[in-house]
Amino acid sequence: MEQTSTPSQWEQLKKIIELGDKQRLEAHIENISASELVHAMAHLDKDDQLRLLNFLSPDYSAYLFNEIPDAQATGLLEQLPADKAATIIQEMWSNDQADLINSLEEEDAEAILAEMNPKEAEEVRRLARYADDTAGGLMITEFLVFPESDTVGNVVENMNQHAEEYSDYNVQYVYVKSVKGRLIGVLRLRDLLLSPATTPIRKIMLKTILSVSVDQKLDQLLEFFEEHDFVGAPVVDQEHKLVGVVLRKDVMEAAAERSDAELMRTRGIIGGEELRSMPLLLRSRRRLSWLSVNIVLNIIAASVIAIYQDTLSSVIALAVFLPIISDMSGCSGNQAVAVSMRELSLNILKPHEVLRVVWQELSVGIINGLILGVLIGLAAWVWKGNPYLGLVVGSALTINTLVAVGLGGSIPLFLKRVGMDPALASSPILTTVTDMFGFFLVLSLASLMLPFLT
Template structure:
């Protein structure tokens, strides 16, 4: 066993010892040298007694930067262990959208009462963000952005950035407003720095501004930022005035959350995925309906085997290939489903209609089926020396794979056309449906050629 400690382990131990001995100067010297992510790791590893001392070691502004890096569980621990007044100051130093996200994710805690301990203006910004419908642009935007009047000069804007830039979410885009606080242009930091100080903003700003309404779905906002390769996207209120921005890092969180939700629905685990830890009863209640439905579908598939019982009794060897037919049908359908859901969430997929999807998938399935059929035909001939059996299995495999690819792709495509989340066409359903098709094809061909076996 390797007992040699890494430099990071030694450093963490020194930080822990400093905290344990209430050595504030030593703790700050070591802790503040760490990257924010490593600071979060240290906080996570600290015992509850040491965590309660953080307000002694770090200022509220310093801890605010650390709080933004924490996962929800560690954030909740911080709120529980640290004084309310201290956390109120921490929230004041944080971007309003990060505070709003924590509060919305922390339902069931008394965290919202901490709003009363925040700076009044910052608390109002947080309350405004909390008032928007969840998973919309308004709910994920930040209010910390730099805006200027179109008549201001480049020099005046540079002075403004120097004075308030530290509190802004990003300084790379400066948003230009008119007298009615309506967005009329955007100015990049690069163009600003390359311009003479006396030049008015309206002469160097870009009028081609990409923006989003405040009630736009967060996934559409993420796609818009991705499509236009933006660092931030301005959000426009229902009154036409600029209300905030959604930044690229916020979009990364959205894409991760949406991907997790799609995967859960794809696997028929949970139709409304979230990041909260679920209890045993809640988890079971979410999954039971899906499992019951799949059980009944499986019974129907089993009924198909009973229907062809005479065929099985006549040629028992046919039963040996049932798992292969069913597994292949399920695997091929699941592959097509995964590709279809991905394509639907990209521009290329949106331009492809159902008819084209069927054509593409059937063509791919036909080629895969031919290759698989040839391989199985040769295998059965070699192992069983039975030409008819080899023909039954190879033809069944060809048709099963061809149809399974279409089923796996068409169901999410139809769901998308009906404005239903395509992820509801989950893997277990596709697998069960394709199992039924595979067995029906297999036994139908076997029954037709039974006299030749």
């Protein structure tokens, strides 16, 4: 009996979209995992994605936008009418609203904000002014705060009256503010429920509060949550007024996204993010921005070989060691790049501290270069039975390792100082220089010792 394969999730989703069955569509989305939903959306074409959003209610569309990558969400928002986009954004968490608005072109963003509730639109504008990698850029404004003069009964009654609104809040803590609006305490829900209704909340609040400043950077937030096992932390401004709550999960997600973006930039993806659902010409342009520069740099490095082609033809064994020396030196240099990038992000290192970095890298480079040089020199000697060949390639690798770590440690500092992105430009510059210098060392040393190599 012939077996039929089960349709994939995206094929099922596409079929339901074609049928136009709204209830079945929402039920299907509820029953598939977030990862399956992301995969299904990536396989739908733009028309089907837009049809899907038109069928879904705003809250279901908001759920969908929270699950798919930001770049994909931005692309979809730009295709929607402003009023439709506004209804979806209004169903999202405040920090997600600000992130999406910031990712849009200014004209599109203003058109959507104009369709939103004025009070909520102003709140989004306020959050959008904070940098993405700060507590202000990551915080949510959906939190509960009450004046210190309130009683337990007033607070509980307020929570009951607004139960539907608060049901979407991440209610782990209830905060207390002073008459001047300063954060002065936090309430545990069990204390609220177990205390007499007439008790002033200032009597049962916890007065020792750990908060973060609105301008604290992502690395500082990571350190905070590593030290404290909290679900979230209150965010305060310069006057110690409560302006939001930053959640542990949002900090961890931001750190993961930053790592992904840095990895993409080091691989030459301009903009730090690419999805294959993006427009073809955009993807091509972003890649070519890096590749076109890189091919010029590689031609420069290869020109060194052309200059010494007579030496290379006389000692053909050198061709085996050229890529080894350039690759090993590049690896050593990229290790130095990674350390400098990390220290710059943690503010341990400042762009002007080049000499200190070079000295520290050369200390490591001398040890590693000598060990690697001896190893490759012995390999060349054993292979060809010629100690002079071993001396040439071993010396070249040792010296090039020193050059690579010195440059690898200092290039990110220089690029940072002149306002360029170290993650994007460090590796191609380092690779070109180590290739060119490595080829030069091997071939020039071989030329000097040519009588002993042939």
